[in-house]
Amino acid sequence: MFRTSRKTAIVATVAAAALALTACAGGAQSVDPSNVNPEGEIVPREISWLLSRPADGGVITAMQQIAEEYAAEHPGFALNLITTPDRPSYIQKYETLAAANQLPELFDTDATPFAQKLAGQGRMLDIDALLEDLGLADDYRETALNYQRFDDGTLRMVPFEFQLEFFWYNQALLDQAGVQLPATLDDFPKVCEGLRAAGITPIALNGQDQWPLERYMAYYPFRMVGPEYIQDLKNGDANFSDPAGRAAAEWLSSLGQAGCFQEGFSSTGYADAQALFTSGKAAIYNTGTWELGNLATESLDSGVRDNVDYFTLPTIDGAVTADNEYVTPSGIGMAVNTKTYDPLVRDFLAFALERYPTLYAATGAISPTVSAETVIPGGATPLYEQAVSQADDTGGAIAMPWDTQLDPATNTRLQQELTLLVQGDITPDQFVETMDAAISENRVE
Known part of the structure; x- marks a missing residue:
């Protein structure tokens, strides 16, 4: 009931703003x-x-x-x-x-x-x-x-x-679990299962703010068909039920089934998610270079600091975007x-x-x-400069964050449904059906 009421309020606000915007334009x-x-x-x-x-x-x-x-x-x-x-x-x-x-x-x-x-x-x-x-x-x-x-x-x-968005990882935890870095997006569930079996939280996620999980929704379509998918989706020229959207939903569901994120991820805030990784309790943390001061610093405990590195967005078989093309927001x-x-x-x-x-x-x-x-700050590890230098080697295609692309009502519904999908409360088919209805209902012409 809460989600329906909230969505209705947001749609009303957006529709009113759109009407007023049209009226005042002249x-x-x-x-x-x-x-x-x-x-x-x-x-x-x-x-x-x-x-x-x-x-x-x-x-x-x-x-x-x-x-x-x-x-x-x-x-x-x-x-x-x-x-x-x-x-x-x-x-x-x-x-x-x-x-x-x-x-x-x-x-x-x-x-x-x-x-x-x-x-x-x-x-x-x-x-x-x-x-x-x-x-x-x-x-x-x-x-x-x-x-x-x-x-x-x-x-x-x-x-x-x-900014550049990376997957930061703790090599010692991967070694402890006997798993390798995921070479493709499809490798993530297996990596997560191996880490879980070793009693290690696979991926630290700030689920409370919702946009970090939404990043994961963007990854598979970006590799599969490129940045055009989200453009077509918001303009009514694509659907969640298209192959790229369905593949993304199925991949997110598989991450949930493999226990990739920490228990209670949906209520975990930004600082707590970061702490899971920096304290050595989680093996992987997806975030941007805005956190270099926290991740590439001598102030980290040496047991974590000496094992931290990063990898960029993995690819998929038949990817249409290059390895050096990922989320690079300005x-x-x-x-x-x-x-x-x-x-x-x-x-x-x-x-x-x-x-x-x-x-x-x-x-x-x-x-x-x-x-x-x-200017590299004092107390930075070599990883800081390495990450900064990577800014000079990025491709032209950008995996756009979906929360900056979709209308507010659809974006709110997407974030809610993604949490349910990863928790296993809905199936990929249910997710796709709900989101196609939402984007059709909320599109402002």
Whole structure:
């Protein structure tokens, strides 16, 4: 009953936002999205950025410093950060402001169907054109930009991050169980069974936040048919009942049957899942380079630290994507509101995007550009630098996180059904049938 009520509420919110968005589109007074260098004087004022990022994270820290430096040269300027770290709350605020045509100068968004509607109405600046005009286009990693693109190839968001997602593993635990690393996705159940037989938790999973399990749903279709599957799925040109979707459901079910995840995974939070791995209780942990400071550090217990390594997303027989193509996100992007775009906003962005990569890379993070070298922090193990260097060897296809692609109602239902599937509460057939009905019901034209 709870799931049905929650879904209905979300669908109603999304439908209302979509209707309001359509209604207000005709009244929005936007500039030409390709007019990235408007004429006029630079008049300092406060501008705002609606964002959903950790308040103490590298992105906000760097941009706050940049804003202070810019303000010192332009008295009267200020950057107002409207922060909502909780992503569901942020999305609701963002879509409500968009529907009322009240978005600020800058705002965070993924390349969702909702955002594409905004772009189609000319309400988001052409970032390809902006970067070319600023002479920065060649500085950005192609994969970082491509992650932000809509399905039609247009770019309306600036990336501020670049991450690589790996499977971290503890070699000592694998040796103890007498199992090898999975060479293919289909090897995972056998590896899990061997670890379970040795009394070892195979894979640590943050099931509470739900998106980590959703990553697993994306893996098989990406290897089987490529990134086009999720694009076609959200656009109504593919179904969960198609071979790729069914194969993914069957693979997830097999992971559950093999006991791949810890007992009670659905209620395990982020910190506890990480602790399972870093304490040497779990053999494998799927996460991104944002955790390098926790996984490639001398502060780890030596019994774990000396046995930690990583592997990238395994392939399958007949895979259409390359070994060096996997989940390489550049995070939520920043869009520029054409309605409020003026010489000041352009000048600030020119200053910020030039200065940002060096400041961000100094925190030990991988810059979305190739123009700044990551500063390896003190106390890092050699694995830190190894992981960072891998950013220069990624292919062009990206296994997109599905939670950034699907409409909110379908995404919520998918996360719920995935947990039931892995727990064995529903069958792959039931999962496919439910999800095909959900995506058909919730699609907003």
